[in-house]
Amino acid sequence: MRALQLVSPGKIEVREVDVPEIASDEVLVKVAGAGLCHSDVHVLHAPEWPIPNMTLGHETSGHVEKLGDTVTGFAKGDAVLVYLIWACGVCRPCIEGRDNVCVNQGGRYAYPPCPGLGPNGGMAEYMKVKARYLEPLGDLDPVQAAPLADAGLTPMHAINGARHRLGPGSTAVVIAVGGLGHVGLQILAATTSARIIAVDSSEQKLELAKEHGADLVLKSDEMAVKRILEETGGYGADAVFDFVGVQPTIDLATHTIAPDGALRFVGLGGGKFTYEANGAAEPLPWGVDVRRSFGGTRTDQRQVISLAQQGKISVEVQTYPLVDGLKAFADLEAGRVPGRAVLVP
Ligand code: NAD
Ligand code: ZN
Ligand code: ZN
Structure with missing residues (x-):
């Protein structure tokens, strides 16, 4: 079969x-679609990657092709x-429903195994998966649904963890309207009463934001902090989601979060967050809670599938044949993908 592999650091190949x-x-899954995440780009450019010849793809959907002898609950077709997080299921965080921070397989700074970031992923014609990591999609089109495994799951988790700040009268800021951000906007619009401000460096992405539930869109330029503070009566936004994580967006987030606000860092762009206790120039107001948000729990996954089944959210998908996977990587890096690129074998 064909597979798009990370052969060695910096080199991918079908x-x-x-x-x-x-x-x-x-279960052997016949892959229908494999979403391309910006994390795949980070992995491609990582100076070191310990696993050679690894099939990429951590947003995978498909149809059951073959079942192992002891698998029940699924049928061919x-x-x-x-599900992204191949957690142990029995450690304390797992049984508490925090399987995205499973202790047995990750430890303090690592993360539990994720297909396509350790075990072979879904940018291939077939993929093997333990049956317990599969979620039924029902009538959803698998190609459209593939990105729900991360571009849906991860914003769902970040938003669920900030829900207590997103009541009537609140304001949420979504920094970046890419794969994760454009789904995050829809989850906010569908499940909260917050007013939503979307910020991106690209005009094209801001147009996308208007279609997906943003009440106000702002260019991420030097005026963005001032504009967000003006829009919130000088108080700041009750929740800020940073789906980029470069220095300018971390700074934007820390300078616009309200007192007691929920500051959620999701993007892995390599910027640095600093905190100065009692410093005169400390940008963080009192009470802010900060989370370095990782993936999502099994519950977040079910919720996001359910929102898609109800037609409340949908992923803007741009498909590429698997054999054109390298073009999809190039397009994503160049900012030419509106929504999510999905590779179709
Ligand atoms: P993407 O390429 O689809 O979207 C990125 C968006 O950021 C684009 O719309 C781009 O225009 C915008 N952008 C870039 N620089 C900007 C800036 N300075 N200001 C404002 N907007 C800017 O990426 P994605 O797949 O949505 O992933 C986003 C980030 O989230 C990546 O760093 C990825 O690795 C990370 N990620 C983290 C987790 C997690 O669990 N923490 C999960 C998935 C992805
Ligand atoms: Zn990802
Ligand atoms: Zn566990």
Whole structure:
């Protein structure tokens, strides 16, 4: 079968590999779509990556092709989504429903195994998955639904963790309207009563934001802080979601969050967040709570699938044949993908 692999740091290639053999608790999924996340771009450019010849793709949907001997609850042909976080399911965080911070397989700074970022992922014709990491998609179109595994899941988690600040009269700021951000906007619009301000460096992405629930769109220039403060009576936004994580967006977030606000860092752009206790120039107002948000829980995943099934959110998908995967990477890096690129084998 064909698979798009990270061959070595900086090098990706579509190549011929064997169809995976499944164990008794696994399912062979015939891939329908594999979303391309900006994290894949970070991984491609990482100076070191410990796993050579790894099939990328951590947003995968497809149809059940073959079931291991002990697998129940699925039948051949079922449409499924592959849950991102392959957590242990039995550690204390897992049984508390915080499987995205599973202790057994991640430790303090690592993360639990995620397909396409360790085990082989879904940018291939077939993928093997333990049955317990599959979520039924029902009638959802799997190609459209593939990005729900991360571009849906991750904003859902960040928003669920800030929900207590998103009541009537509140303001939420979404920094970046890319794959994650354009779904985040829709989740906010569908599930909260916050007024939503979208910020991006690209005019084209700001147009997309208007279609997906933003009440106000702002260019991420030097005026953005002033504008957001003006729009909130000088108080700041009750929740700020940074889906970029470069220095300018971290600074924008810290200078616009309201007292007691929920500051959610999701983007992994390499910027730095600093905190100065009692410093004269400290930008953080009192009471701000900061989260370095990672992926989402199984509950977040179910919720986001449910919102899509109800037609309350949808991913703007631009498809590419798997063989054109390298073009999709180039387009994403150049900012030419509105919404999410999905590779179709
Ligand atoms: P994307 O490429 O689809 O979108 C990025 C968006 O950021 C684009 O709309 C771009 O115009 C905008 N942008 C770039 N620089 C900007 C700036 N200075 N100011 C405002 N907007 C700017 O990316 P994505 O797939 O949505 O991923 C976003 C980030 O989130 C990446 O860093 C990715 O690695 C990270 N990520 C983190 C998690 C997590 O669990 N924490 C999960 C998935 C992705
Ligand atoms: Zn991702
Ligand atoms: Zn665990």
